[in-house]
Amino acid sequence: MTETARISYRIRFPAKAGTxxxxxxSNNGTSEWGELSKIKALITRGMPKGYKGRILEPFADYEVVKVTEHVRTETEVVTL
Known part of the structure; x- marks a missing residue:
């Protein structure tokens, strides 16, 4: 049995809590990123809006949430 931890980061808007x-x-459906540097790059670039994401709107009123997921793997031999 092994246990590992997966860490991911999400951008949360507290004003829209519960909605x-x-x-x-993102446009391709990604809402979790594995590295903090990718979150920083996204925040400095801004949110793509408009026609094909050509307009970049700066992020406002946001917080970065760190999500830690503990995964436990068990191996069992089954006889048939």
């Missing part, structure tokens, strides 16, 4: 738009999601 569909509480967490930022």
């Amino acid at each position: 569909y738009g509480e967490f930022y999601s």
Whole structure:
């Protein structure tokens, strides 16, 4: 039995708590990123809006949430 921890980061808008738009999601549906540097790059670049994402809107009123997921793997031999 092994136990590992998966860490991911999400961008949360506290003003939209409990609604569909509480967490930022990219155009391809990604709402979790594995590295903090990718979150920083996204925040400095801004949110793509408008026609094909050509307009970049700066992030405002956001917080970065760190999500830690503990995964336990068990192996069992089954006889048939």
